[in-house]
Amino acid sequence: MTGPLRLLLASASPARLAVLRAAGVQPLVQVSGVDEEATLAAAEAQHGPLAAADVALLLARAKADDVAHRLAGGDEGPAADLLLGCDSVLELDGEVHGKPADAAEAQARWRRMRGRSGVLHTGHWLLDLRPRGQGGSGGTLGATASTLVHFAELSDAEVAAYVATGEPLRVAGAFTLDGLGGPYVRGIEGDPGTVVGVSLPLLRDLLGELGLAWHDLRERA
Template sequence: MRLYLASTSPARRALLAQTGIEPVLVAPGVDEDAAVARREAELGRSLTGPELVSLLAVAKASAVADAEVAGRTVDGFVFGGDSAFEVDGRLYGKPHDPEVARQRWREMLAVGGGTLWSGHCVLDRRADRSGAVAATPSQPGGAVRADTVPPVRPLPASTAGDGVIADVTPGGSAMVADGDRVVAVDSAVLTFAADVSADEIDAYVASGEPLEVAGAFTIDGRAAAYITRIDGAPSAVVGLSLPMLRSMLLRGFGATWHELWAL
């Protein structure tokens, strides 16, 4: 069974590869700024963290799901993901500029930490779905403890078009299902070391690592030494929540994780 990753992110590909999954990488070509601007214009306000990452996750997966990849139609599951870091009510995307990254680190350290929002969307584009077992909110794909994954809810009619998820508390998660689509948001609360110096910030920014990543840090890189605690799935901080993706496949489509392994 194939998993198409609507992303060219090396971190997301490596994360999946570590678990035995070799995804097909496809650049979604989504204008993220335009998509967010349209949604905010419709709402007349700024998007929350969960709204932003779920909106873009859906947009990315949708852009790849009905496209041709290497001259062939997509046959498998399509995953789209997005991340944003929230500090004291402010959402941080990719800083791009060294001075912006430096200022964000000062602000993050002053507060002490923040919430990493991770948006997920899985679309079922398997050519043969005859053996699929669709899970439902009242009949999940497997037995679960109440504290491990959020319940699968029907997608509210008001958000059926874009799959936006709004009601998630920091450190929490939510999952909604709508036919061949499952959308979810997971989050992790991070605590930074209290004694990171200005010299350390300058050295980290000079490495170039924080410039093109949400929140201006990577937990799987040089910044790992500056993060003292993670409350939530560590993989969500890297780029996608592996426990959430597994749950989406199982509870949304009756597909097991090991079916995606590249054996």
């Protein structure tokens, strides 16, 4: 192999991109056009209510498949060897939460979250796009990583000030670990990458199932 495999990330998340880059991977990016609410509603109409971990995996697969279908249909896009879709949701009291719809919802959610714990689930769906004549397997597989998050006991003023930054409206669960929300997380149990948006250990495992190694993605020194 003369260079690293080209990974295409089907996500607009700058945090996911930053995690991969920090680990030596330089992904290409193509954002999917998936309507998350419609996709989830259609799945639950067919299968009934889904567990939070399954919701994350469903949406990750939908994003990866959407980009793959567009590329296969001739849409312009970057040439890639592998395609990764990811999606994150927060589970609190058995309920599934993505991005808040507005500031009022973000504040209400933080008033529920503060001083408590929730589980952040990140689904990963990986597709091997390489032609079989070039070592491709045609494989498609996925899994969900889950991390327990302990939230600090915020005052009403702290909740309002954090929501006013706008950050909680842009991220699943209405918080970040690696951004402005970091001071409001007391601790985690599990992989921090899962909370940020992509679990590197899980991605390594998925690559292994395709017969690939992590260093096949990493930029050479």
